[in-house]
Amino acid sequence: MNRDIVFATAGFVAVVAALASVPVFAGPYGVTLMIGLLGYVTLASAWSLFSGPTRYVSLATVAFFGLGAYTVAVFGESLSYPLLLVVAGLIGLGLAVVVGLATLRLAGVYFVIFTFGLAELVRQLVTWYEVNMTGTLGRYIFLPVTPEGIYWQLLALAALTFVIAWAIGRSRIGLALKVIGDDEVVASHCGIDIARVKLALFAVSSVIITLVGAIQAPRWTYVEPSIAFNPTISFLTLIMALLGGANRLYGPMLGAVPLFLLFEWLSANFPNHYSIILGLLFIAIVFVLPRGVLAFVEEHWTRLRGNDTRAGKGAAE
C-alpha cells in the first residue's frame, strides 16, 4: 500500500510537470485549448468533491464561478493579483457557508432547482446592484496576466483539487461521506455529523469553483452578468462530472476531457449542425455508457485482463 502511494505521488508529480511544460512546445492555440480543458476538469472535479459522495446535484456552479470573475473585475484595479485571488476565495467561502447552512434541509431535485434559483438570484442581485449603485453594467478587466500565467494557475488549482479529492477519499470524512451518500439515516445513527461534513465539503468545492472563475476572467477583457453568470457553465460541469462518474477520483476528468474535445471538434467542423449532432451523441452516450466513462473503461479493461476478482470490486463500487 505504501509503495502504491509513492508510485501514485511520483506519477502525479510527473503528469503535472509534463502538463506544466505544455506552453513551451504547444502554440498559443494549444495553451488556449488547455486553459479551457483544465478549467472544466477543475470545475467538474470540484463539483464532484461535494456532489459525488453526497449525491446532491448542484447547479450553483456558475454562481460561484461568476462571483469569482466579478470579484476580479471589481477589485482588479485596486488590489494586487495574489490578494485578488484570496479575496475571491473568501467571498466564495462566505456565500458557500450561507447557502450551505440554508440548504441542509433540502434533498433530491429540490436541491437541484434550489441551487439553480440561487445562481439566478445572485446574477439578478449583481445586475441590480451594478445598475442602481454604480450606474454601469459592463466592467473592464485589464490585468497583465498572460495566457501562460492563467494556464499555470489553473494547472496548480487542478492539481490541488486532485490532491484534496484524494486526501478526502482516504480520510475519515471520506468514509463518512460514503455513508451519507448511501443512506443518511444510517449515517446519522453512526454518529456522523452530517451537516458539518456536508457544509465543509460544499465550502471547499465552492471556493475552488470561485477561484476558477477568478483565474479565467482576465481572458475576457469585459465582464457583465450575462457573461459571468452564463448558466451553461453549470450544466456542462454537471454533465461532464456525471458522464465521467462523479464519485471517483478520476471520473470527472474522464468526463471533462473527451466532452470538451468533442465540443471543440463539433463546433469547428459542424458549426451549423452542432446542436443536433451533440444531442444525438449525448443520447447515444447515455444508452451505451449507462454508468459513466470510468465504469465503462474499468469493466472492459478487466474483461480484457480476465482479472475477475478485481473486476468485481472495481465495478461494484
Next chain:
Amino acid sequence: MLVTALLSGLVLGGTYALVAMGLTLQYGIARIMNLAYGEVVIAAAFLAYTLFTAWGISPVAGLLIAAPAGFALGYVIYGVMMRPLVARAWDKASLEIDSILATFGLLFVIQGVLLVVFGANFTSYSYLNVAVNVLGTTLAANRLLAFVLAAVFAGGLYLLLTRTLWGTALRAVSVAPGSAPLVGIDVDRAARMAFALGGALAAAGGVVISMYQTFTATSGVVFTMKALIVVIMGGVGNILGALSAGLILGVVETFVATYLDPGLTLAATYAIFLVVLLWRPSGLFGRIAR
C-alpha cells in the same frame, strides 16, 4: 391600482402555470426529469407561427393541431427513449440522472432542428392582442386566454386525477411506482400516458405563448427553468400546486414591479421560491416524506 396589479399578476401567473403543468405531470408521474420540455414549448410556438403566417390558421385552431401533436411526440419519446432508461434504472436517483442526461441531449436535438429550419431570428406575430376590460382593468385578450386555459386545464386535470379510476391509477404510480403493479396497474402504460399528456400541455402552452411573446429557437431553456421552479415550488406532480405556485409568482412579480422596482422582479421571484423551499422543503403542496 391594487386591483390592477393583482389582476395583471394573476394573468401573468396564468402563463407560468400553463407552461408548468405539463412538466409536473412528466416529472411527478412519469418520473422523467425532462430538460427538453421548453424545446417542446418552443417547437409548438413555431408550429403556431407557421400555421398562422403561412396558412392563416388562427392559433386557437392551432391549439387543436398542436396539442395532439404534442401528445403524439410525448408518447413516442417516452416509448423510444425513456422506457429503456426506466427499465434499467435500479433506483430513483439513477433514473433521475439518466433522464437528465438523455433529455439534455434531446434538448440539443430539438433546438438544432429548429435552428436549421427556422434560423436563429427573433420570431413574433400578434394575435388576439386586443384589450379586454375586467373589473376596470385592461388586460390583453391573449394573456387572459392563457390564464383561462391554465385554470381550465388545472381544474380538468385535478378532477381527472382525483375522480376517475384512471386518474387514481396515475396517482398511485406517482406515489408508489414499485407497489402499483401489485394492485394490477400497468405502470409503464400509466407513465407513458402521463408523459404524453405532459407533452400535449407543453404544446398547448407554446401555442398560447406564441401569441404574445417573442421567441427564438434557443429560448426553450428559459421556459424549462421557469416551469421547473413553478413545479418544485408547487410540489412535484401536484396540478393545483403548479397552478397556485404559478399564480403566486406572477402576482409577486407584478407587485414588485408596481410598488418596488421593476429591476427586482426576477430577483423577487427567485427569492420567494427559495423562501418557500426553505419553509416547506417539498414545495407548497408536496408530500413531506421524500
Next chain:
Amino acid sequence: MKTFRRRQVLRTTALAAIMLAAGIANPASAQDRKSVKIGYAISKTGPNAGGAGITTLPNYQLWIKDVNDAGGLELPDGSKLPIEVVEYDDRSSSEEVVRAVERLATQDEVDFMLVPWGTGFNLAVAPLFDRYGYPQLAVSAVTDKAPQFVQRWKKSFWMLGGGHDYAKALAAILAEAGKTGAINNRVAMVSVADGFGIDLVTAARPAFEETGIEVVYDKTYPVGTSDFSPMINEAKASGADTFVAFSYPPDTFALTQQAQVASFNPKVLYLGVGTGFPAYGKNNGENATGIMSLGGIDPNNQANTDYRKRHEAVTGTAPDYWGSVITYASLQMLQEAIKRKGLDREAVSAELASGTFQTVVGETRFEDNQLRTLWWTGQWQNGTFVGVAPGDRAGVSKVVLPRPEWKQN
C-alpha cells in the same frame, strides 16, 4: 485495484496528450495561394444567436457570396482570389469566442478575421485581434469608450457610435419638439438591465437634463421580463408625452403590443433594439408609423435600396435598419482596402484608418478609427425606417411628431 486504475488513466492521459500535440503541431501551409482565408466566430446557438442571426451572420454570408460570385477578392495586381471561409460557433460564451479567435489566428492562420456579435464579445476578442495584428471592424458594439479602445488597440475600428451619441440626438429632437409646443417636456423612461440599456440610459439622463427635459419615471427591468403592464401603467399615469424604452428585441415587441392593449398613446414613442427589424414593421403595419429608435436609412440612397433587395433575395430575410447595413459596409471597406493594399494586414489596417471608401451607405471613412456618420435616430414613416437625426446629414428625413394614435384592429 489502485494500481491498475492509475495505469490505465495514465495511458489515457498520454494518448490524449499525443493526439493534442499532433493536432497542435499541424502547420497550415499554402505558398501558392488559391484562396484568401477569412475566418469568424459567431453565436449560432445560445442567447446571442438571435441578435447575431439578424445583424451579422446574414451579411457575412451575403458578402462572401457577392465576392465569390464576382470571381473573388481583388488584389492590387488585379488578380482575384476566392474567399475560403473558416467558421466557428462561439455558443454565446466569452470563453469560447476567445478560444475560437485564437484558433483562427494561430491554427487556421486565416488572412483576415471578421468580428463576433455584441459589445462584450468584441471587447473580449479585441486583445487577440491586436496581438495577432488583425484589423478589427467592430460593428455590433455600442460603446462610449471607443476613443480609449482605439488608443489601446490601434487596429480596432468602432462603427456604431456610443450611448451618448444616440441619447443626445434624441434629447435634441425632444427639446425641439417641446419648443414648438407639440409635446410637453416630461419623459417616462425604462431600460433593460443589460449592457446596452444601461449604457444608453446613463447617457440619456444628463442629456435630458441639459436640454431641460424632465424625467418623471425612470426604471430598469431585468432581461427576460415579459410583462410590461406595470411599467406602462405607471408611465401612462405620469402624464409624460414621451415614452422611451432602451429595450432588447423581445421587450420591444412586447412593449409595442402591450401599449396597444393599454391604449397607451404617448406622442413620442422611442423603443430600443428590434424596432428596426423587418418583422417589426410587418407585424405592426400602420401602427409602426411615427415610432422612433436608433439607426435608420436614407430612403433615397439607391445603393442601400439595392443592398436591401439583394439581402432579402440571398438570405431570405430583409436586413434590419440599424446594424445590418453598417455590417455590410464594413465588409466592403475591408474588401476595398485589400484591393488597394493586398493581404498585408498592417497596410490594410493603415488604409482602413486613413482611406475613403464607397459603400452601400455612401462615402465612408473613419475618424480616429471610428465611424461617425451614422443615423443617430430613425423613425418609421410610410413603411420604411428612415433616419431623422443628425439633421444636417444629407438624405435626412423630417421627424414627424406627434405620432398617430394606435389603430385598434
